[in-house]
Every structure is written in C-alpha cells, then in structure tokens.
Amino acid sequence: MAGVLWKLEPATAAKHRLYKRYLDAWWPKMLQPTAEGYRRPRVTYVDAFAGPGRYLRGEEGSPVFVLDRLLHHRAADRMLLTRDRVKLIFVEKDKARFEHLQGELTARFGDLAALPVTVVLRRGEAAALTLQLLGETGAWEHPILAVFDSWGNVNVPLNPVIAQIARNPSSEVVVTFGPNWFNRRESEDPDQFDAVFGGRRFWQEASQGDRPSDRWQTWLNAYRSALRRAGFTFQLQFKVVPGSGQPLYLVFGTKHRSGVEARSSMSSMRSSKPARMAMKLSTRASTNRWVSQMGSSADLVPASYLRRTADTAGIVSRWMVTRKRSE
Numbered sequence: 001m002a003g004v005l006w007k008l009e010p011a012t013a014a015k016h017r018l019y020k021r022y023l024d025a026w027w028p029k030m031l032q033p034t035a036e037g038y039r040r041p042r043v044t045y046v047d048a049f050a051g052p053g054r055y056l057r058g059e060e061g062s063p064v065f066v067l068d069r070l071l072h073h074r075a076a077d078r079m080l081l082t083r084d085r086v087k088l089i090f091v092e093k094d095k096a097r098f099e100h101l102q103g104e105l106t107a108r109f110g111d112l113a114a115l116p117v118t119v120v121l122r123r124g125e126a127a128a129l130t131l132q133l134l135g136e137t138g139a140w141e142h143p144i145l146a147v148f149d150s151w152g153n154v155n156v157p158l159n160p161v162i163a164q165i166a167r168n169p170s171s172e173v174v175v176t177f178g179p180n181w182f183n184r185r186e187s188e189d190p191d192q193f194d195a196v197f198g199g200r201r202f203w204q205e206a207s208q209g210d211r212p213s214d215r216w217q218t219w220l221n222a223y224r225s226a227l228r229r230a231g232f233t234f235q236l237q238f239k240v241v242p243g244s245g246q247p248l249y250l251v252f253g254t255k256h257r258s259g260v261e262a263r264s265s266m267s268s269m270r271s272s273k274p275a276r277m278a279m280k281l282s283t284r285a286s287t288n289r290w291v292s293q294m295g296s297s298a299d300l301v302p303a304s305y306l307r308r309t310a311d312t313a314g315i316v317s318r319w320m321v322t323r324k325r326s327e
C-alpha cells in the first residue's frame with residue numbers, strides 16, 4: 001500500500017505526457033470561439049481519482065499540471081477563461097492525499113477562489129461524487145471530459161456514471177487500467193465487476209479464458225464493449241509500454257466520427273523507446289484490431305489528415321504526431 005505520496009512509475013510518466021498533449025489540444029478546441037463566433041457556454045474537466053498532486057521525487061500530479069497548463073496555455077487569452085465557463089473537478093477519497101492535494105494547489109496557485117476558472121476539490125468516492133458534482137456545477141448539456149484514473153480497480157459503475165456522461169453532448173471518458181488489474185481478479189468482488197461492466201454476462205467470459213499473459217487483452221475488449229453499450233461510438237485503447245516497469249492501459253470513450261479516420265491514418269506509425277504507445281480503436285462498424293504503434297516516428301502521418309482532425313480522436317492522434325517536436 002502506497003503512503004500519501006509514491007514513486008512515479010515510468011508508465012505513469014508516459015501517461016502524464018499523453019494527458020498533457022491531449023489537454024493542450026482539447027482546451028483550445030473546446031474554449032476558443034468557432035470561426036462563426038460561437039462560444040461554448042461551459043466546459044468541464046473531471047479528475048475523479050485525483051491523487052495527492054505530487055510524487056515522491058517532486059514530480060507534479062495530474063491536478064497540478066492540468067490546471068497549470070490550462071492557466072498558462074499559449075492560447076489562454078483566446079480561450080476566454082471565466083469561472084462560470086470553465087470548471088475543473090478533482091475528487092480524492094483518501095484523507096491524507098486529499099489534504100496534500102489541497103495544500104499543493106493552494107501553494108502553487110494561491111487562493112483557488114480567485115482563479116479565472118472554477119476548481120472544485122472534494123473528498124470522497126469517485127463513483128458517488130462524479131455525477132453529483134457534475135450536477136452541482138451545471139456541467140450537463142455542455143462538453144465534459146472525465147478521467148477515471150484509479151489504481152488496481154476500475155470501480156466506476158457503467159450505469160449510471162459512465163452512461164450518463166456518454167449521453168451528454170460532446171463528452172468523453174478516459175479510464176485507466178493499472179497492471180494489477182489483470183492479475184487479481186479471483187479475489188475481487190463480483191458485484192463490483194457487475195457494476196463496472198454493466199452485468200455479469202459481460203465480464204464472466206473475460207475472467208475465464210486465455211492464458212494469464214493474454215488476459216489483459218480480453219478484459220480490455222470487454223471494457224471497450226461496455227463503453228460501446230454505454231453509448232460511446234468509438235473506443236480507443238492505448239497500451240503505454242515504458243522502457244522499464246509495467247505497462248498501463250487507457251481506454252477512451254468518445255462519440256466523434258473521425259476516430260475511424262484515425263484508425264486508417266495511423267497505421268504507418270512505428271514504435272520507439274522509452275515510452276511506446278500502441279493504440280487500438282474499435283467502432284460498432286469495425287472489428288477489434290491493433291491499428292498502430294506510435295512513437296518518435298509518428299510524424300509519418302500525412303499532413304492532410306492533420307487538417308481534418310477536428311475532434312477528440314483527432315486530438316489524440318495529433319498528440320502522437322506532435323509529441324516528438326514539442327518534447
């Protein structure tokens with residue numbers, strides 16, 4: 001069991017790089033006025049497993065770097081940041097980590113009530129608080145990006161939490177699966193899996209088949225199917241493979257159409273060290289298959305594709321394309 005802070009694992013560091021690139025593109029896309037002058041009235045970001053805001057050797061945790069990069073974004077003056085328009089919600093269950101996060105945010109950003117965006121920091125259960133806080137902040141009917149970055153357990157119920165976000169316009173989720181997730185199944189509570197996958201029949205097969213070494217793939221397939229049933233047309237799956245240490249898995253749920261384009265456009269990418277990403281994308285219309293491996297050779301993606309990447313899957317792929325140049 002980790003203490004209040006813990007060591008930043010290589011896969012987590014790689015995951016953070018993905019979050020940074022992704023959000024650097026997501027915020028201006030959501031917040032800048034369109035060419036026609038339309039401004040979204042509200043945009044909400046949720047980090048439901050926020051952590052303490054720092055790692056043992058001083059590296060920043062996700063709430064700290066997400067807020068920092070938003071406030072200091074090079075397009076910040078075009079994003080029309082106001083407290084009413086931009087909301088960030090951070091939930092952490094553990095008391096000591098929650099208090100640590102509170103201290104980190106205040107030390108870094110000063111009085112949170114004086115920031116040009118609203119930061120909601122709440123101690124408690126992600127599953128219980130996510131919908132409640134989305135309601136309290138007036139997030140519904142406007143874009144939401146919700147990150148569920150738990151450790152071993154993905155303990156966020158498909159219904160109603162994930163499904164309600166899936167029904168909301170222009171909204172998406174990112175769910176991470178740590179390495180332990182695929183090893184400790186037998187000792188877990190089956191009722192909890194029922195909630196995560198939306199019913200026993202949707203996960204029982206995954207718990208039985210395959211050699212242990214292949215089991216993660218079956219579980220992720222089951223989870224992508226769950227996201228699809230919840231209402232996300234596209235499910236993008238990332239395997240973060242660090243140069244050392246255990247891999248991490250991320251699943252994106254989105255409803256944007258260009259995920260299909262991303263699949264075909266990225267098939268030319270190759271892998272690289274130290275943090276290699278492999279992505280799998282599935283839609284209702286396509287079979288599940290690995291579609292790309294990405295890394296420092298990612299700028300092989302055709303420029304014509306970049307011009308068409310107007311939505312989330314595009315942002316994800318653009319992150320992969322631009323990573324080499326910007327880091």
Ligand SMILES: C[S@@+](CC[C@H](N)C(=O)[O-])C[C@H]1O[C@@H](n2cnc3c(N)ncnc32)[C@H](O)[C@@H]1O
Nearest residue numbers: 049050051061062092093094125126149150151
């Ligand atoms: C993987 S860490 C989060 C790391 C953080 N997102 C980052 O990238 O820096 C998971 C965190 O979720 C917290 N946690 C565990 N179960 C939770 C729950 N049911 N609701 C909210 N937080 C929870 C843990 O205390 C831990 O701090």
